Each structure stands twice: as C-alpha cells, then as structure tokens.
Amino acid sequence: MRYSSTSSLAEESATGCGDHEAALRDLQRALPHRALDLARLRELADDGAPVVCVIGKYNHGKSRLLNELVRRDAFAVADRRETVELAECHHAGVCWLDAPGLDADVGQEDDRHARVAVWLKADIRLFVHAARQGEFDAAELALLHQLRADEIRTLRQTLIVISQADQLADDGDLGQVVGAIAGQVPDAALYVVSATRHRQGIETAKTLLIQRSGMPQLEGAIADALGRVPAARSHEVALLLREIRDELEGLRSGRAQALEALRQEEENQRRGFDQGLEGVLGKVAADMAALVGAGGPDLAMVPDTARDRFAVTAAKLERARIQVAYSRACIQIDGFLVGQGVARLPRDQETATGSLNTVMVAVMGVSVKFRADLHRMFCEARGRARLHAAFAHYFELSKRRTALRARIAEASSALEAAARALAALQVLEPVLEPGP
Template structure:
C-alpha cells in the first residue's frame, strides 16, 4: 500500500474517531515493520546517551554535562534500532519533551526508563510517566525496563536506600542497576570485575530476551489496536443507527399528530360554519349595496358581517392550532414588503369572506377541506422545527455513512498489515 492511500484510510478513521489519533499513528509505525526499536527515556542528564553507547559498544550518542540530545537520534546495531531521545524537562519550551514522548509512545517496542541513582527517588513527573508506561505495557504488550543509572556515584548503603525508596514508590518494579562509567573503564582497562559490577551484561541479557519477544508483541498489539478501533466503530455505528431511527420515528409521529390535530380542528370549525351557512333565512349577503345604502345598516351588510365573524372565529381556532406546532410566518423566499401579510393564515385563507357559498366551499366541502389541509401541511413541513429535525436526520445519515466508510478503511488497513 502506498503512502497516499494509507493517509486517506487513516483520515477516514480519524475523522470519525479523533480520540484514536495516537493508536492510528502507532498502527502506522507497526505497519512499517522493520527492526525492533529500543528507546531510552528519562530526564535530562540521567545518563541515557552514555548507557546507549555501552549497549552498542561504540560512542555513537553525544555525551556531555550540558544538553546535547535535542532531537531523536537513531543507530542501527545488530538488527536493532537504538533510539536516543531528548531528556524530559531539558527544554522549557517542551520541544524536547515532544520528541521524547514521540519516541516512547509511537516508535518504541522496548522502553528503557532511565533514572539516575544520585537523584534519589522519582519525582512526580517521572512517577506519572512511569505509571502511564506500565499501564500501556499491560494493555499492548510493549515492554518496559527500569534502568537505574550512575550507581557508581553512590556508596553501597546509599544505593540500597535509593532502591528501597523507589520500590516503595513503584512496588513490583524490577530495577536494573548499571554504571556506564564502570563498564567503559572495565572494557578499556580489561578489568573483568568492573565490567561485572557495571550491570551492563545482565541488562543486555534481559534486553536480548525482550527483543526475542518483539515479533509476537507487535502481532498482539496489531490485533489489539485493530480490534479496539473496530469495536468502537461498530458500537458507534449501533448508537448512530438507534439515534437516527429515533429521529425518523419522531418525524413520523410529529406529522401524524399534526395531521390528526388539524383534522380535528377543521372538523370543529366546519360544524360551526355549517350552522351559519345552513341558517334558514334568506342569504341577503348576495344582494349588492345600492348607492343610497352607503351609510345605512342593511340586511346585506349584517349578513356579510355575520359571515365574516364566523370566518374569523374559524381562523382563530385554526391559527391557535398552527402556532402550537410552530407554523406562523412564511418562509423568507415568500415574504413581501407588507409584514402583516407574511403569515401562513393569510397565505392559505386570505383576509375575508363575504358569502355563505365561500364558507361552504372552504370549510364544508371535501375539496375545500382537503386543500386547506394540504396547504397547512406544506407550510408545516417548511416550519423551522421541521427543518431542524430534517437537518438532524441528514446529519445522522452522514455520520452513519462516515462510520461505515471508516470501518471499510479499517478493514483495508488490517488486511494490508
């Protein structure tokens, strides 16, 4: 798989599970294969570089009392990548810490946690980091070795006190006590006793055993990470599907309640209108007003007023129902300059009715009732609440699609690993 394809696949998963950024980065490292990686990690001036030089039998890594290691340094020796990271707390800008933690968390198969004996027990930051590394080792199978360096700088009884103090802080931890200085002096002076007292040989033996377990540990970690991410995606997909189903069910139920409620209101106002239009009195409203009737109260005017009052009452009942369902104003694209006319009631019902036949056709006849229901339902679907609900449903559908795509990407990554 080429790098571009791998990046796209990682992006598909990361866009859904941003919390898995570290695990995906680790999977990228594991997918690359290659030689085992041993990383030293610890605070500045605790003897990390000097320790690595003795483990690889040559002066590869810079050693000094001042800060020398400012970025990751790698050396391939006998099929192993030895990685020297900047010391924790060496750089107040935390750039060194970033390099050190990258080496420990993303690249290392085996971590050598280094602490100088002369410093006594671990400080709070070292304790926190060591606990995180130990928990990660339990989870992923990656190995961690605690190396107590510079033991030549303490008397035997002082060294025992330091070891006891550290055991009190991190019970059950095996301390590999070493002195890079003794080892170098012993090798250069052919002094076997110094070499033996340096602790380097026992540490090498433990390292060799740990290195032999790296292939199995990597395979286990691959299965673990892929399994965890797959499980999380599948659980997320199930929750998303459940949430989407709830939204869709709510959408249907809302519409059903609206339709049923609107029919009930229209039935009620329709019965009231029937009493008006079926009144056993002549329909004087159809009689046009004469010029001399302009300032007179006529039977025609009274009838038209009675019709308008009935119409207004019906509209008030309908409007109250619509307001309860958020159907009030017109969509922006339908609005006009006269703000008082930008309501659903005016758009569907108009402003006034003058004749009984108009009332009958609107409220009592099946086609008129159906038209009102259809028009009010259309504006109901254009209401803000319904738009918001549709947007949520669309978002839920998009989220499920993204999760499906992430699962597909993960399967491709796993097959290629």
C-alpha cells in the first residue's frame, strides 16, 4: 500500500472523523502547534496493529532489512534511491513501514512521508545506519537525540540497527565502527546485523550463518518492544490529553486575565476622561463666573453705530472681554481633548472645509457668543453636562478608543475560542482514547 500525499500531517490523519470534525477543528485553531499531537491521538484512537518503522538514510539497507523481518520481498530494493513514498506491509500482526531516506531535501514530498512515518505512525522505530559509513553524522545524531527524548516522554521505543555488517573487511574493522558509534550514543543498545547473511542462512539452512547475521537478536528485541506497545500507547494518550488540557486551561485563564485587564483599561480610560473633563469645565466655569455674573445689561449686545466705527466703546470693550474669556476657555478644553486623542472628527463626519473638521467646532459651533451664552454653556450645570456628553461622544469615536475596543473584541474572541476548544476536548476524549 502507498500513502497519497496531503498538505499537512493533521490532514493525513483527519479523514473519517465524521461528526467530530468541528470539535477537532476547534482544537486545532486554539492550538495550531499541537497539530501533530492531535493527529497522533487520532492514530492511537484507531487502536490498530502496532507499527514498526525503519528510518535512516537511503541506501543504508532499510528495505532489505524489512524484507528479512517480514520473511518475503515486500519492499523494493535497489542500489539507487527506490523508496520515495511511505510503503507498508502487514506481517505477524504488525504493520511494517518503510520510510523514504532521511537525507531527503527539506520541504520535498518524500521528506514529508518520512516525518509522517517517524512522528505520526510509528510505535517502534528501527534507526538503521550502514556500518560501512562509519560514525553517525550530525544530522543522524540530532534525530537520534530527538527520538530518545521522545522515548522518555511517550515511551515510544527506538532501536538502533547497524546494518550491512558483512560489507566491512573483517570483524576488527566492524568492532572499531561499532565502538565509535557506541561512544556517540552512550547507554544505547546497538543491534549489528547483516540481512545478506540472514538470507543466505535461510536459503542454505545454515543456523550458524543465521546467528552470525544478528537478526535473531534484533527480532527478539523487536518482540520485546512489541509487548510493551499497549502500555506505551495508553501512556501516550494520557500524556497528550493531559498536556493539551493543561495548555488549554492555561490558555483560557491567560486570555480571561488579558480580557479583564483590557476591560479595566477601558473603564479606567473613560473614568480618567470624565474626571479630567469635569475638572477642566469646572475651572472654566470658575474663571467665567466673574465675567458673566456681573450685573446690568450685556453691553456686548449693544450695536455699534456708524459714528462708533473707529471709536472705543463700552460695547466693543465688552465684546473683547467676552471673546478673550471664551477663547481661553476653548484653549483649555481643546488642550485637554488633544491630550486624550480627541481632536479631529471621524472621517465619515468630515466636511469639505478642513478647518471645520474639529471636535471643538462640532460641539461649540462657530457662532458669536455673548454673556448669556457663556453663562448657559459653562456656569449652569445643565450646560456643562451637555458639553460633557458631546465631548464624551467624540471621545468614544476617537482612534485610541476604537483601537482599544477592537483589542477587547479580539481578546473576547480568543477567550471564546479557548473555551470552545476545552468543550471540544471533552467531546473528543472518549473518541481519542483507545479501546480496551
């Protein structure tokens, strides 16, 4: 059987999920970096035959080794690179996988097949290295360290196989190679084999040749490892579900705290605006009280006559005092608003006349103000309340405020996603856990 290519490891395992697809998508959206773990859980949920996968660089004897293990030529063998997909064979209740060489070009399809075999499919990995190549190279060592760390975490086992032992000149050379490799991976068991000797021993019925091939020792180790697969799978399922649940709960808690902090920022921001504006309007009212509280008629409303055109009149002086007081009030209010990010009108309210596109003009207008106007606007509580409400309206439309609300909406959506993912995990747990 050959596996067809797909765009991701998660997609490789996603078919057949049925009614649980939506729950799985919720989990993957919340924890995209856990796609491989979720796909692995799906593999474990199938509770199929244990999977033994051979991995290693191409032309290191992987396919020939598998053929000896399954007792037939089920996998293609050639001197050139033959295995470019993930091939499998079922034998003795075990699924045997032959992966493309690990020295595939990064990003190529055969490299993806190798990763699927190693990290998604395999319960037991046979890491194959040809004796004639000497020590492990840096790439092989790096992968071995990853596999051995994964073995500690998930209990998935890795057996190191030194293949093609018959291709070295003598036992002395072989001993040097094995010793050097043993130094690279201390405390790891090494299985030195020759598939060629094993085949010859089988065909000629020579027991000594079969023993010298190292295959019986490797087969014994594989049998022992297969016996531990059920317990390892149960451990891995429990581990992954626990890790995912803990991460989701931490994610939900962190996002809830972030949302609460943003809402508190929103509240504090508005409270600061309200208190600051109330203080500014109160100061303006106090400054204005002496002017607008003076008794007598409002001389500013007395019209100028023709002969007063160039004269300094009481009406002109009064209008000047009112205009100065009003300008000072506007400067104080505008200064506060600018500090709060409330200066220009929202774009959808702007007019063709740019000078009119300010919040001060929108709220205060452009008409001439008299003593009664100033009294009504600043000295009466109702007038100050009207100004406060108008400025607060534009404060809520300011970029700073809308940006904060957008962050709150995003944080709320993220929290909902984490909550949905936790609910999805509850739905999927009975499906993901392997049967008895």
